[in-house]
Amino acid sequence: MNTLTGYLRQAGTAVRFLLLATVILGLAYPLAVFGVGQLIAPYQANGSIIKDDGGAPAASALIVQATADDAGTQDPNWFHARPSAVAWDPASSSATNLGPNEPKLVDAVTANRAAVAAAEGVKEADVPADAVTASGSGLDPDISPAYARLQVARVAAAHGLGVDTVKDLVDRNTSNGMEAFLGQPSVNVTTLNLDLAAAAAGSRPQQ
Amino acid sequence: MTFNTASFLIQVSALLLALAALHKPLGVYLARVFEGTTSTRPERLFYRLAGVDAGTEQTWSVYLRSVLAFSAVSILVVFLLQRLQGVLPGSGTLTGVDPWVAMNTAISFVTNTNWQTYVPETTVGIFVQMALLAVQNFLSAAVGIVVAVALIRGIARAKTDRLGNFWVDLARTTFRVLLPMAVVAAVVMVIGGVVQNFSPTDVINQATGTTQSIPGGPVASQEAIKILGTNGGGYFNANSAHPFENPNVFISLFQVFLLLLIPSALPYAFGRMVGDQKQGYTVAAVMGTLWLTSVSLTGWAVAAGQGTATAVAGGLGEGFEQRFGAAPSAIFAAATTLTSTGAVNVAHDSLPPLAGGVAMVNMMLGEVAPGGTGSGLYGMLILSIISVFIAGLMVGRTPEYLGKKIGPPQMKLSAMYILVTPILVLALAGITVLLPDVMTNVPASGPHQFSELLYAFTSGANNNGSAFGGITSSGPYLSTMLGIAMLLGRFLPIVLVLALAGSFARQGKIPTSAGTVPTHGPLFGALLLGVTVILTALSYFPALALGPLAEGLLQ
Numbered sequence: 001m002n003t004l005t006g007y008l009r010q011a012g013t014a015v016r017f018l019l020l021a022t023v024i025l026g027l028a029y030p031l032a033v034f035g036v037g038q039l040i041a042p043y044q045a046n047g048s049i050i051k052d053d054g055g056a057p058a059a060s061a062l063i064v065q066a067t068a069d070d071a072g073t074q075d076p077n078w079f080h081a082r083p084s085a086v087a088w089d090p091a092s093s094s095a096t097n098l099g100p101n102e103p104k105l106v107d108a109v110t111a112n113r114a115a116v117a118a119a120e121g122v123k124e125a126d127v128p129a130d131a132v133t134a135s136g137s138g139l140d141p142d143i144s145p146a147y148a149r150l151q152v153a154r155v156a157a158a159h160g161l162g163v164d165t166v167k168d169l170v171d172r173n174t175s176n177g178m179e180a181f182l183g184q185p186s187v188n189v190t191t192l193n194l195d196l197a198a199a200a201a202g203s204r205p206q207q
Numbered sequence: 208m209t210f211n212t213a214s215f216l217i218q219v220s221a222l223l224l225a226l227a228a229l230h231k232p233l234g235v236y237l238a239r240v241f242e243g244t245t246s247t248r249p250e251r252l253f254y255r256l257a258g259v260d261a262g263t264e265q266t267w268s269v270y271l272r273s274v275l276a277f278s279a280v281s282i283l284v285v286f287l288l289q290r291l292q293g294v295l296p297g298s299g300t301l302t303g304v305d306p307w308v309a310m311n312t313a314i315s316f317v318t319n320t321n322w323q324t325y326v327p328e329t330t331v332g333i334f335v336q337m338a339l340l341a342v343q344n345f346l347s348a349a350v351g352i353v354v355a356v357a358l359i360r361g362i363a364r365a366k367t368d369r370l371g372n373f374w375v376d377l378a379r380t381t382f383r384v385l386l387p388m389a390v391v392a393a394v395v396m397v398i399g400g401v402v403q404n405f406s407p408t409d410v411i412n413q414a415t416g417t418t419q420s421i422p423g424g425p426v427a428s429q430e431a432i433k434i435l436g437t438n439g440g441g442y443f444n445a446n447s448a449h450p451f452e453n454p455n456v457f458i459s460l461f462q463v464f465l466l467l468l469i470p471s472a473l474p475y476a477f478g479r480m481v482g483d484q485k486q487g488y489t490v491a492a493v494m495g496t497l498w499l500t501s502v503s504l505t506g507w508a509v510a511a512g513q514g515t516a517t518a519v520a521g522g523l524g525e526g527f528e529q530r531f532g533a534a535p536s537a538i539f540a541a542a543t544t545l546t547s548t549g550a551v552n553v554a555h556d557s558l559p560p561l562a563g564g565v566a567m568v569n570m571m572l573g574e575v576a577p578g579g580t581g582s583g584l585y586g587m588l589i590l591s592i593i594s595v596f597i598a599g600l601m602v603g604r605t606p607e608y609l610g611k612k613i614g615p616p617q618m619k620l621s622a623m624y625i626l627v628t629p630i631l632v633l634a635l636a637g638i639t640v641l642l643p644d645v646m647t648n649v650p651a652s653g654p655h656q657f658s659e660l661l662y663a664f665t666s667g668a669n670n671n672g673s674a675f676g677g678i679t680s681s682g683p684y685l686s687t688m689l690g691i692a693m694l695l696g697r698f699l700p701i702v703l704v705l706a707l708a709g710s711f712a713r714q715g716k717i718p719t720s721a722g723t724v725p726t727h728g729p730l731f732g733a734l735l736l737g738v739t740v741i742l743t744a745l746s747y748f749p750a751l752a753l754g755p756l757a758e759g760l761l762q
Contacts (some may be wrong), residue, residue, distance in 0.1 A: 006269070010276035013374060016257040018281060018346075021381065025345045026338035029386065030428035034404065037397040037427065045403045047421050047451070049410065057410040057421075062400060062450035065417040078415055082529065090422055092328050093445035095526045095554030097676035099655035100514025101758060105557075109520045125521075129208055133524030136448030136554045142529035144208070175530070181214055183456035184532035197414030 050194060058194060064088045064141040065190050074119060077158040079143075079151050079196065081189045082130055083112055086138035095136045109133060120150045142186035145174055159200040169195045208523040208533050210510035215534035218460060219502055222538070223495070225464055226471045230491065233468065234475025240383050241356045241376065242480065253378060264369035267709025270357055273373035274350060274701060278317050281346065285339045286313035289331070297405075298332035311686035316340050318697035319347035319579060321433070321440030321549055321672035322689060324680045328444055333405060333424055336442060341429040345389070348436025348469075349380040351547075351581030354701050355473060356380075356480075358585050361708030362609050363481045365716045370708055384469070385436060392465055393431035399461070400454030403427040426451055434465045437579040439549030439672040447539070447552040448528055459535050459552055466548045470577035471495075473584040481609055485727035490587050493735050497576035498545055501569055505541040508562035509533055513759060517559065526554030537562065544569035547579025549672030556651075556659065556675040563675065564755025567662055570669040571747045572739060573628065579670065585704045587735075591726060592621045592707075594738045598724045598731070607723055610716040617710055624703045629746035631668040631692050636661050636750070639688065648679040654761075658754035663689060668696035 037045030052058040059065055066088035067078040074080050081088065085096045098105035112132035117124040128146040148170045156166040173192040174185055246254065246261055254261045265273065288295065289309040293302040304312070308325045315322045316339070325331065331340070353376035360370050397403050404423040411418050426442045430452050433440060443449040453459050471494065478487020510533070512523050523533050531539075536553035543550050544566040555566055569576070575586040592608050596618055599606030606613035613621075639645055639660060649659050659675040666673055667689040674680075680689055717723075725731060 003272075006272060007276055010273050011280055013258050013273075014277040014280035015284075017259070017277065017374060017377070018284060018342075020253060020257055021346060022338055022342050025381070025386065026342040029390070030337050030341065030403075030425040033390065033393045033397065033428040033431075034425060036394055037403040040394075041398045044400045044454075045397050045427070047402050047404065047408055047423060048400055048454075049408055049421065052413055057408050058412045059410050059417075059419075060408070060421045060450075062454050063419070063421060065412055065415060065419065067415055067417070075415070082524075090419055092326065093443045093449050094326075095445065095448070095557060095676060097554055097556040098516070098525065099651050099653075099658070099675075099677070099758075100517050100525070100557055100559055101653060101655060102516060102651060105516040105525060106519050109516055109525070113519075127521070129520045129522035129524040130529050133520050134526070136526045136528050136552065136557075137443075137445035137450060139445070139450055140448075140528045140530060141450065144529060179456055181211075182218060182460060183214075183530060183535055184208065184211065186529050186532075193415060194412070197412075200414075 050191070059190050061188065061191050062141060063090050063190065064139050065193065067193070076119065076154060078193050079148065079155055079189045082140060082143055083132065083134040084138040085134045088138070090139055093137045093139050095138065096134045120154060122150060126150065141188050141190040143189055145170070145185050145187055148187040148192070155196065159196065161199060165199060166196070169199060208527055208529070210506070210523070210533040212510070215506050215537065218534065218538055219499070222464055222467065223499070226467055229468065230472045230475050233472035234479060234487070237384065237472060237476035238479040240379050241476065243379065250378060250382070254374070257374065259374040261372060261375050264372050266368045267357070267361070267370050267705045267712070270370050270373050271702060271705045274354065274705070275698065277377070278350065278698065281317045281343060282313045285316060285343060286310055288339055289313065289335055292332060292335055295334045297334040301330070301332045304330060304335070305681070307683050307686040308681050311680070311690050314690045314693050315672065316343040316440060317347055318670050318693045319351055319436070319438060319547055319582070320667060320670040320693045320697070321438045322667055322674065322693065323440055323672070324686055324689070326444045327442060328422065336429060337425050340440060341432060344429065344432040344436050344438040344440070345381050345385050346377070348432070348438060348580040349377050349385060351579050352380045352469070352473070353377055353581065354704055355581035355584045358588060358704050358708040359477050359480045361711035362611060364712045365714065367712050368709065370712060385432065389428070389431040389435055392435055393427045395461065396427040396430055396458060399458040401427040401430055401458065402451045422451065433550060434462045434548065435469065437466055437470065437546045437548040439543065441550060447550045448554070453552055456531050456535050459531050459539060462550070463539055463542045466546050466550070467542055467577060469580045470546055470583040473581065477584060483609065483727070486609065489727040489732050489735070490584070490591065493732050493739070494575065494577040494583070494587065496736060497572065497739070501545055501565060501576065502538060502541040505562050505565045506534065506537045508559050508565055509537040511559060511561070513559040513561065526557030528552065540566055541569065543673055544671060545574065545576045545578070547574045547582055547670045549666060551673050554676060555662070555673055556677045560755050560759035563658060563662070564751060564759060566673070567665050567751065567755060568743065570665045570671045572743050574669050574671065575739065582670070589621050589624045589704070590739050591735055592617065593625065594731070594735045595724055595726055597738060598734055602724065604722050604724055607717055608726055610719070611711045611714050612717060617707060620703045620707045620710070624700050625742060627699045628668045628696050631696050632661070632664045633746070633750060635688050635692055636664040642684070645684050648682060648685060649677070651677050654754055654757040658758060661750055661754050664692055667692035670697050
């Protein structure tokens, strides 16, 4: 009996404690971080959105953008990102979660390799690993400089731009310095394709 | 993707230096919070509104009753409100969460596991994320810490039946420790690129013709406490691999630092509170040695890059984010499983088999290097008690720990503590393997299938929450069994720890004599390390041999 009333009294305290804590931790705290974020870093807080010439949102600098149609056929005009378990759609995010010895993964990697080699007109052996493997999020906008270099000739031809011009664009969208040392040199395909479109149209996108 | 060894070594060293620099000031602060006797004005108001009598201390059984009542109420509230999602604000078109998933998620977040059997993007809206899940990220972390504090008090005190007041400890830990640190961490994350808003942005790339709905949400505020409180439940399905949770390698490294921060400062607070700093240093040194060994092994296994698919791809890549690369992913994978965090910045399922195996061993060690917030320390203190008992047997001395006699009742409690998670993991995984219908939810082939299952129960029972994500655990059987693993894996140890704290507090203090086995210094540290590793190996070696070892060694 004593234990039961003890538990009931504790449960009453628990409910009140939880309710009060929710007001502070579940409401005031995220709103405060929201306020500070909008004040000191609105670009990042709102998703690193890049606007086009007309001022309309065109992309998030952090999220991959599909360059393939619904059937998965890649558009040869653009730089291609890595394979994605969620078809480059940020409505969801996922890895393939296939084990390193999984036959299904071996098949997928083999097929990706053949497709990339055919699209770029190179030998299968020249296709880098990141081009044939899906990222952990499915939304990774980055590729290796090697995979970017592989695509330069095709993209330059598609837009009637010089190979050196496109190489410059790749360099400008490649991480460097400390970021490249802690991680690895990477090329952001989302911003690269925006720069490419702007170069092709003879103008620069605004951030 | 190549493994940059120089970068790996520099990042590991930077982490160790940063933690070494901060563990003392933070440890001093933590000890002050737990030893404080005065309440601030807002705290007094909070206590009055919550009906907390801040002036009275509780016996161990009342303290435990408070822990259990608070956790039970939390589970019920989180479960019921998920079910009611459709009628709650901020949920958009989302409806009530499936009952099995809601049950699993409620247990998961209240036990500091944060196993996610749901896909956040399509299951939970801003209300559930912000008002339920993020709140439990704070409170479950605080519960772990206060249980450790109660054990420290039991050791530090003599001839009393009082261990402190759970509600006061919970409020102080939440509002004086976790909340201020989370605010700072969240702001740093926003500056680094983590989003904090309340609506998605529709974007149209006129050039490529791509249209997307870029997701929004209060991510930074949740991310900060997810990491700091060693929770690990992601705002998005891909967790810390998602660009909006972890936009670049700097934030990734910052997250590893944050998830190690509180657990690695608690040993200093422990040393200070028991009045013998050497005790704290010894525990911290053992944690650090285990951490460094495990991180190195993970780095080695990732660099080796075993796997037929990896060979066909010409290197690592599957499951890795290009913007992080191999070394930061290896460090993250080790740190998240050595604590009870379970956030991931790389798909663990696709890691080279031995790296996945090390991640499992990290959890099987009981997550004590440095472990979850609070749970890492109390796990290590139990292992210290077992070590001192074994040392006592070897040299024929009465086992004592910090002036407390380790008699049969204390040994029974400690031994039971050590047995809880291995029994849960091995029994539940063993039973499940025999159910062919359930195993269709574990689709991997070869030894990797058993690895996926073993990882799931290891993660659940040790309250980690990371997964070999190929498993589908949203069905009634697996969500229930994993729910049981999480629930018992969390609260049985807490019952035993608080009972032990109570039995210590009642004892007097035995003065140190020539016959006392010292529980500090390299000799005891080595013994503690050995006991930790051997207990884990004895419990889990056969299971590991069937999964990751079979897969890794048969290459």
